[in-house]
Amino acid sequence: MAQQRTVVEQGNSGLGKQAGRVRFAKRTDRMKASEIREILKLMAQPDFISFAGGIPDPDLFPVEEVRIATERVLQQSFRTALQYAPTEGYGPLREWIAAYMNETFGLGLEGADVLITSGSQQGLDLIGKLLLDEGDVVLCESPTYLGAIQAFQPYNPRFIEIETDNDGMIPESLESTLAAYPEAKLLYAVPNYQNPTGRTWSLERRKRVMEIAARYAVTVVEDDPYGELRFEGDRLPPLQAFDQQGQVMYLGSFSKVLCPGYRVGWTAAPKVYLEKMVLAKQGVDLHTSSINQMIIYEMLQQQSLSAYVSRLIGTYKERRDAMAGVLREKLPELKFQLPQGGLFLWGELPEQWNCRTLLENGVQHKIAFVPGGSFYPNGGHEHTMRLNYSLSDEQRIREGVGRLAALIHSTQA
């Protein structure tokens, strides 16, 4: 390796030794390896059918556009693309995002209102770092996105779940919870094609939730990775469009509409938040990959985002319909609502079922899903499950639902 051989005086070393007495920070007590993640690792074999992931179909990735965009970026600006870059993100991409949100949602953003993050997951971590002291109250939908729980948990908040129905968060439940916890720091919501339920909030609910949130001056974190993946129905304005007080932080992502491998997402938020978020990000990773931001920008110059998205939604809609059809046919005891977009279908078995136990038995049937209980920060609801339909073609969906039905029908509730 080195030009002269290294002076090595001893072999290895303490690496094999498991220092049992490492004094971890208290916050790590709640960092536990998810047993589901461990089970799902076992299932990562080709003859398995997994409805567990929340991942796009890689056969739909725009690889030709990636190739062309990369070539252009390297040709025109490799010195910038491969170099360190400002923490805030690549200027033209920030401008593009502001313009896209303005055009789509009727907002009045500037590039300076946008921070590029390493996936929108990083936005969640930075927001936790910025806002959450130990014991602070985080309000969320019940159920809510598992990755948000994981991002916020190290900052030791208290999660309070707000009731939801098929139209989204229930305003009365939010109102009474905020009356009980008026000091709540943060309201986390996924209003479009929610992970895990696939539900979309109605226009009325969006307005009422923001009216209530405004009265209590709670910071609203609106997570919207799936909004573009709309199969039917109107596109509804984000919570940010009803924000009169500068209290909404909106998280967007290119992972579901272009591809996840670049890890490029963003936060659009009032400057009072964004300035601190930039400082936090600087200590966390200096900046998001410069070349990746420039490639994404270049891809968006080649064709519109809606052109990229239109390739996906036809296929995903067919798969949703296929899954819904086979479920009705083969597994009528699983209740579900048809999602209008996104990647997930949310199923409920009769209450005596435990879907974690079911998943363990799934190994024998070579079928995987995510037990719904994982999405409730305070536990319970073990009779629910999240099924992903974006990754498997119709034949595998048919086969997979067959295995799921066989699994359930051969198991005692």
Next chain:
Amino acid sequence: MAQQRTVVEQGNSGLGKQAGRVRFAKRTDRMKASEIREILKLMAQPDFISFAGGIPDPDLFPVEEVRIATERVLQQSFRTALQYAPTEGYGPLREWIAAYMNETFGLGLEGADVLITSGSQQGLDLIGKLLLDEGDVVLCESPTYLGAIQAFQPYNPRFIEIETDNDGMIPESLESTLAAYPEAKLLYAVPNYQNPTGRTWSLERRKRVMEIAARYAVTVVEDDPYGELRFEGDRLPPLQAFDQQGQVMYLGSFSKVLCPGYRVGWTAAPKVYLEKMVLAKQGVDLHTSSINQMIIYEMLQQQSLSAYVSRLIGTYKERRDAMAGVLREKLPELKFQLPQGGLFLWGELPEQWNCRTLLENGVQHKIAFVPGGSFYPNGGHEHTMRLNYSLSDEQRIREGVGRLAALIHSTQA
């Protein structure tokens, strides 16, 4: 954008409003915009000469190798490269890193001992998250890397500086400090071509520091981004080679030897640390860009790391020599030691000088550097400065040092 027009009921919105009453977490009190960063932004103009950054010369980036590697990755495995990926990192790259460290340092690592991070800066944040409770003691060199201070500070530790000289950390100072703070959580060190001082620890010092650290069972964080950039002298083994207890976490990076734009670094550490670090990273950004990891791996298949490095060190050594020569000639009142590698030269003016004030006046002379006081977590030492020589060619170095001399000679101490 959307296939049907969005229902937009109102224009913007609260984004312009600066909610003055945002209740940030207590930890953000210490997140302040660096005044230096602000000054340096002003200086980012082409006729400025900046010795401030710590960045590689982009004209030396291996752009052809990047192009070939990208093409291969997209050709052979775009489905994996553009998809979500395991938090731990790309398996073949982890194996490569383990083999490289084993060959270079005589260690006995496996791929499983390595976590890929989004730059080694992310390793620092994750380590802070893992280990630091409020008030915990962090020991560091005096001075130390500014980015480590920024990464650890949000976890509210107490920084205690250990005295250093030209051979590195002074064991007697470490010993007496640990006797006073036996519960110290973490010892942070940059033993090779340190940022900011350019100093390299002697072999004897490495051994003695590890003997003392072993007695106190403090976690040692060894940050080694510059180790490969060696102009002369022996390559010395890392602290990790003297670790008998499994207490060293080693941070490496491809930013200085290939290019920073991919944001790919790593942590090699005992499993008891690494397992928790993976959990923390999962909540923070899910994983580091999959395509970037695969491109870096592919670049290392094309040629050895030492072949990439050998292009750099010839040029950087010439620039170091040029800067040292012109400094001796034009600015004899600036004391410095010649660094044996890396990117930085550390200068000390007589004690009555204040380099922050000097920098402010630098705007008129179109010259920038980093005031050394920034690298002392507990302040002081304002008569020092860090000068970078990697980014400017010899002519600009000569011109820049001339401006620096003119600045100093036209200013009252």
